[in-house]
């Protein structure tokens with residue numbers, strides 16, 4: 001473990017220095033190879049150095065990297081078209097990260113609330129989120145994230161946030177009042193420990209939001225862009241949100257975020273109401289097009305759905321084989337949480353020693369987030385390493 005003296009201490013000590021990546025593998029500066037099921041925290045959808053992605057980014061870098069949104073960017077317009085094909089008719093606003101996409105969603109909620117209050121500000125601006133949520137580290141994101149470890153030291157939080165309990169519709173019914181402008185949840189809670197919103201709950205939440213005139217905003221920053229084997233994780237539920245936040249996997253490693261807004265609320269953003277210097281620049285858009293191209297050409301959604309069936313059943317066997325350590329398996333497709341009864345930190349570090357990178361999450365859970373290109377053999381390798389880790393710690 002090391003801590004570089006000239007870097008801020010906001011991250012803990014790191015176990016190794018990364019040097020290069022190739023497909024599903026990450027290599028450290030000593031040449032050790034790791035099966036990378038951290039994917040840069042659900043970012044590297046195509047793994048490392050995917051030829052299609054590298055070519056697209058190299059060519060774009062040589063042509064035009066950045067020009068600002070003062071000028072039209074044809075590849076940004078085409079990217080908006082492609083995201084709308086996935087999400088439904090509406091409009092897209094580009095930004096650079098998950099937290100920024102959530103800021104744009106929260107600002108959309110406020111614009112909607114102002115409209116509902118007949119143009120008056122400060123009357124209808126509340127946002128109801130879920131306990132155990134994670135929406136990012138900006139002031140909007142922190143206010144939507146009711147965790148002491150996130151909010152501590154930064155209070156007072158932004159006003160107007162209240163919380164229901166995921167999958168408990170009554171708690172949301174009670175939390176919404178006349179000052180509420182939107183409900184905002186993750187389709188699958190990621191940092192909180194991989195807790196999916198149930199289909200039944202999402203349907204009831206949609207109906208509740210429509211009935212009360214509040215927007216339903218879904219954070220798909222971590223679970224979106226194919227991670228579950230569906231382009232968006234909520235798709236399976238058949239529910240149509242009013243807006244969606246995305247980032248992480250969208251750029252396959254290059255920073256880009258976006259929100260999709262349904263036609264019904266897309267007019268809320270007007271010239272001057274929001275902006276970004278970098279968001280959706282030509283290089284970021286080239287990276288995102290490459291991710292979407294690979295998802296389509298290599299049928300990665302179908303691939304994730306197919307190979308995850310056997311993988312999940314192998315992971316579930318770990319619950320039976322190691323009942324004293326493993327409690328349950330949660331999640332969908334390539335977004336999996338293994339809930340542990342003990343030893344979370346040790347499982348992460350022994351797995352790393354044995355060449356597997358995984359990510360800790362809330363509620364004593366380890367997350368496995370393979371790149372969408374991971375093969376059945378790669379998935380099986382992760383189970384074999386976890387078996388060895390759990391046997392050693394038993």
Ligand SMILES: Cc1ncc(COP(=O)(O)O)c(C=O)c1O
Nearest residue numbers: 097098099134135136190221222
């Ligand atoms: C669901 C969710 N929303 C928002 C964020 C924040 O994204 P970023 O770190 O890109 O700002 C994250 C990051 O982990 C996330 O998982």
